[in-house]
Amino acid sequence: MELAQEKGLGLTVGNSTLDFRQIIAHKNELVQTLRDGLIRSFEQQQIEVIRGTAKVVGANEVEVKTAGGAVRKKAKYIVIATGVQYKPLPPIGKDKTIPASSSELLDFQEIPNSLLLIGNDYVTATFASIFADLGSKVTILCPTPRLLPDFEEDVVDGLVEELGMVDVKVMTDVQVVGASRTKVKYKGEKGDKDDKSEKGDKGGKADQILEGSIVANLSDQAGNTDELGLEACGIAVKDGFVTVKNGFETSMPSIYAIGDVTSSPWRLSHKASEEGRILADVLMGNKLSMNYTAIPKIVFSRPMVATVGMTETQLKDRKTTHRVFRFPVARNSFAHVFGEIGGMLKILAAPDTGTILGVSVIGIFATELIAECAIAIKEKMTVEQLARVPQVHPSIAELLKDAMYAFHNQVEKE
DSSP states (O other): OHHHHHTTOSOOOOOOOOOHHHHHHHHHHHHHHHHHHHHHHHHHTTOOOOOSEEEEEETTEEEEEETTEEEEEEOSOEEEOOOEEEOOOOOBTTBOOOOBOHHHHTTOSSOOSEEEEEOOSHHHHHHHHHHHHHTOEEEEEOSSSSSSTTSOHHHHHHHHHHHHTTTOEEEOSOEEEEEOSSEEEEEEOTTOTTSEEEEEOTTSOEEEEEEOSEEEEOSOEEESOTTSOTGGGTOOEETTEEOOBTTTBOSSTTEEEOGGGBSOSOOOHHHHHHHHHHHHHHHTTOOOOOOGGGOOEEEOSSSOEEEEEOOHHHHHHTTOOOEEEEEEGGGOHHHHHHTOOOOEEEEEEOTTTOBEEEEEEESTTHHHHHHHHHHHHHTTOBHHHHHTSOOOSSSTHHHHHHHHHHHHHHHHHO
């Protein structure tokens, strides 16, 4: 309602309030509805669901500890898809409380006044945007030189600027050495007025304490393999992650692993789902493989950020020649209808063939734009081919068409 008033859209409302507990209750209802639908789908396909804690006890057998006792199941193939857990951080002195997890952030009953997020990935940026919009003062303690290191640098710069407008502070190259529920201890330069410095080390940096209402650890992760008994079965595990080769094969021929539990650098649910589908086909005798370049990556921030294919940095590192083209979201009529005209679309293409090598988006409906670009990357389409795909008017998809045509026309004139 406030957004409508601010943008002069002719809608005037009285005082409004935010019931955060009701928001969380609604979220939980939606999650339960989706979960129930998934279980019904399993039942219709005669897929048995056993609730409990599983352990691999042989090349073709697992044991599940359930409320009613241990159950053993044999199968031709076993697939491990147990996901990840965040590595614990050292405590601060005698304070043994631990930071919140990403799951806890989704179940808060009150909006924290201030929130300290330890991390640098899309999960970190998404939560920063959500809680900043809800009114929390958010600080990101990023362990790398920049936030979202695997996204386009200029696109991330745009996001950081937008986050700054809602008072999100991004601290980069931060070495966190301890954390509790409300404090973070890290190595930093002396003199930051927001921090409480302790004795500095020999390198000239001080152990500093940053305090907030809540601290969340969204940094280092390890695979959920502690109780699976994999190493006892001869399956290679490194830092908690299952070692795989040729896509999904473990060191045990009948056992496979997909998703976050593998050493793949991207923790994405849609990537894991696609791996599951590909693996199922492979086990049925079809010759398929994953095209990881075509997996889109998304930050559900405001504005949204998305990317697929290669980034400019990756192409430069590989010494791959390429053309770069940027096109503003403000050129799209549909974006003006929604009053969201900030952002851009960035396209990377091969100079000789025009093949699209990568696309990044910051702005409204980035999720929808990047989905179409993923098809283009997977099918190795050229800029001209994507430009000639008809799009609905008015729509955000026209932004993609107009950008591709503008890129193609620029190349033709050179």
